[in-house]
Amino acid sequence: MSVIFQLFSAEDLNQLTDGQLNQLRNIVRNAVVDIDDTFLKASLAISNLINRRHMQGLLPGASYPSTASPPSSVNISQEKATDFQRAMQRLNERVSEVFHQLTGELPTGPSSSLDSLKLPPNELINQLLREEDLAKLDDKKRKILAWALTCELANFNAYEAFEQVKQKAEEAFMDFMRANGKGEQRPRGPDTPYSPFYPGSPLYPDRSGPNP
Numbered sequence: 203m204s205v206i207f208q209l210f211s212a213e214d215l216n217q218l219t220d221g222q223l224n225q226l227r228n229i230v231r232n233a234v235v236d237i238d239d240t241f242l243k244a245s246l247a248i249s250n251l252i253n254r255r256h257m258q259g260l261l262p263g264a265s266y267p268s269t270a271s272p273p274s275s276v277n278i279s280q281e282k283a284t285d286f287q288r289a290m291q292r293l294n295e296r297v298s299e300v301f302h303q304l305t306g307e308l309p310t311g312p313s314s315s316l317d318s319l320k321l322p323p324n325e326l327i328n329q330l331l332r333e334e335d336l337a338k339l340d341d342k343k344r345k346i347l348a349w350a351l352t353c354e355l356a357n358f359n360a361y362e363a364f365e366q367v368k369q370k371a372e373e374a375f376m377d378f379m380r381a382n383g384k385g386e387q388r389p390r391g392p393d394t395p396y397s398p399f400y401p402g403s404p405l406y407p408d409r410s411g412p413n414p
Contacts, residue, residue, distance in 0.1 A: 207353035212303040218343040259327030260348035300350045309335040
């Protein structure tokens with residue numbers, strides 16, 4: 203569930219019983235529905251699609267509302283090897299972070315090479331964790347890990363897409379500055395803290411080169 207991991211850490215959630223965890227999920231889900239916000243509802247829909255498509259190794263038998271054709275934002279693109287590698291690397295890092303919060307240990311490593319583009323989506327977990335590591339997670343911990351990866355996958359893909367928009371927009375801005383006789387001038391960037399490109403955001407990337 204993508205929304206819940208924007209509110210709590212794995213360490214927080216691990217302190218709850220499985221019943222309390224399910225109650226908290228339902229409280230968050232119902233609140234999203236009651237508030238009737240388009241963005242939150244979209245996040246919930248994407249979470250359902252990711253859980254159904256990628257998380258069955260951790261959530262076997264769980265049912266989630268389905269749609270006829272899931273948006274591409276819930277899939278790990280296997281068409282471009284570099285995009286696939288970057289997504290898998292980040293998911294592997296997140297697995298290690300959450301696994302450590304849940305068990306106090308680090309996983310022994312991915313079960314297979316992360317350069318494989320042939321695994322079907324429902325075998326994602328089998329690629330990220332070895333069987334001996336999965337055996338250390340009870341049902342509650344598997345649920346928490348699945349939610350963490352759902353949040354990571356949903357937001358990673360959205361951020362990657364936003365990066366592409368940002369690059370094109372900045373290139374256009376710099377072209378306009380040159381046309382206006384102002385030389386090589388990069389935009390200062392957004393001043394709203396809601397943007398992942400706001401300098402105070404933890405997602406803000408290092409930007410190479412001077413900004414006149």
